[in-house]
Amino acid sequence: MLNLLRAEWTKLRSTSSFWWNSGLILAFSAVFGALMGYGARMAGKPFGPLTIAASVVMIDMIIVIVQSAMTVTTEYRFGIPATNFRIAPKRWQVAVAKLLLGAALAALVTALGLVVAFVCYDLAAPVASNWLSTSAAHRALWAMPLGMALVTLFTQGVGWLARNTAGTIVIMIVMMLLVETLAALIPRIGADVVKYLPFGNLLSFMNNQEGSWSIGVSLLVFTVWAVAAWVAGVVALEARDA
Template sequence: MTTTTAIPTASPGLTPARVLHAEWHKLRTLRSTWWTLGLSIALVVGVGLMMGSTYDGDDANIDTVVFTLFGTQLSQICVAVLGILITASEYSTGLVRATMTAVPRRLPVLWAKAAVFTASAFTVTFATNVVTFLLAQIWLSDTDKALTLTDSGVLGALAGNAAGITLLSLIALGLGALCRSVPAAIGAFVGTVMILPEVLQMIDNDTVRSAVAYFPSKSAESLGSIIPVADHNSAATGLVSLIVWAALVLAAAGLLLKRRDV
């Protein structure tokens, strides 16, 4: 006598739109979402106001958008942590079992998380960048850093900065799914994405330095400036590089998600 084990299949009423809606509901109802995004906004706006109100001409060689958005160097950590929490925290709370029971094919969950997070992170970051730039210009309007949103390259740099932070944080989301642990994923992100390129850049080797320019953090730095950044790839190359990195990490996360037990 043989027995068969039923393989769970998705509910007939389960559609990509419903999976997206479920992940959007999770994101907006988590307190960590509001705390991390709120802190991110506060850092960017606060530092931007400080930079604008204290400018005395000493930093005339710094790109205006880079100058006003200096706070994003800190805020990107907050957004990255949110990306990690979206995936890794479900394993620590046990929610992942309910999620995968509802969506047995698993991969739609990861793609929905990535899509919802990407749209939310970019929208919030770009809006914050625009507001911070306009507020900083209250003090910078009579200086050599006076610019408007309609000036050439300004909106592109503001959007590029937001895209860079979003894609870096999407990599963090993928690391969260790979590590299935919030502390481990944060350590992996800080160690490999933020610290490793800085260490490698100290090596006196042209090949290594050229390769480092394609690393995620360096690619992101090339996106948020009106003028090309020295020793970095072009903004277009940086964007493509970041997209490839994010796609590779998410693909690896998707492969392991299908192969590993919950």
């Protein structure tokens, strides 16, 4: 497994997309943090650390989805999986290595992005956010990276099923931005359906705001979705031709 992790890291760090996506997370975090600090200066009303983190994490989530999809699906474009599975016949081990590496990196870059956002906000705002001593910021610094690790799990599962980068990204973003909004409009049962869907529950957990469920149950709902997608993806990976 260690050799597979090293191999996946070598492949990942040799691609420009990984560095671009990581850089974009940090850049957008800096820009959003600075803009919110400037907005606080203009309005004369400071923003809390959780508001800053919640604003940054939405754009970061899209980038994490893109990177997680590409980690799995780009190789199919170039016919690399056949080579991978000749070297590592236990395909599930390749999937685990990609997951562990992708989830760890998504969590790390997200945490760094939040720190950058807090620092840039404090530089631009008239009143500092006090993120170093605020419990809401401390929670965001572990809850949001954990959420991004689970997004990686979900996206890679969909990626193994779709085996196409564009398809995986579209599925994930449509689920995040459209499906739950439309589901809420279903007469009579809309509210009951939405509370079992993934992304609203993920945001409730990351933002520490109870919705239809408690914070812990919201995390569990998203985790079930993510694990189910990943397991289904690995089952498909084992069953299909390389």
